[in-house]
Amino acid sequence: MSYLFRSEIAIENHPELSKVEITLSAPLGLEIITPSLLSAEAAGQLLYSLYHKLNYLFAYLDYQIKITEESPQIDKNTIQDNAADYVKSARAKNYAALAxxxxxxxxxxxxxxxxxxxxxxxxxxxxxxxxEDDLPPYIFNHNSATNQKLLTVPITALTYCIFDLETTGFFAAYNEIIEIGY
Known part of the structure; x- marks a missing residue:
């Protein structure tokens, strides 16, 4: 379905614009056909007229607004993104550095x-x-009475166990413990 617009944008009064065809069709959108190259004044008047009549033209369009989420997605396994592909792309674009x-x-x-x-x-x-960086790293429950007593004792006087925890990352919601050593 196509609509031909000329009188709606009032361009008949300009001699160069009298033969301009403006068509609005579903697959092509807005199409402007001129028999010859327009002067700057004529092109300016045409664009100015179109600008002021866009609301009228959009009434004939069958359009939908598509909302997409553009927030970054973080996951713990991004195997499809490997270092070689990023570096290859950066070199193809002549980047000096890649962060x-x-x-x-x-x-x-x-x-x-x-x-x-x-x-x-x-x-x-x-x-x-x-x-929080003002809390001692060796006590996690700071409100209990026993732990309040521990805060007054120097760490060298305490008996404690040190263990090594290997994880896939630092965030418990996304990462996993893969090895515990002591």
């Missing part, structure tokens, strides 16, 4: 270090979530 920011871990850094050369510098970064 990598990982979320809650640095698992991809060794792969990028293998791809670094003189022509492309890799800049490393990591997004971490920081906890």
């Amino acid at each position: 990598i920011t990982d979320h809650y871990n640095v698992q991809i850094f060794p792969e990028f270090s293998q791809e670094q050369t003189e022509d492309l510098r890799i800049i490393y970064g990591c997004e971490l979530e920081m906890l």
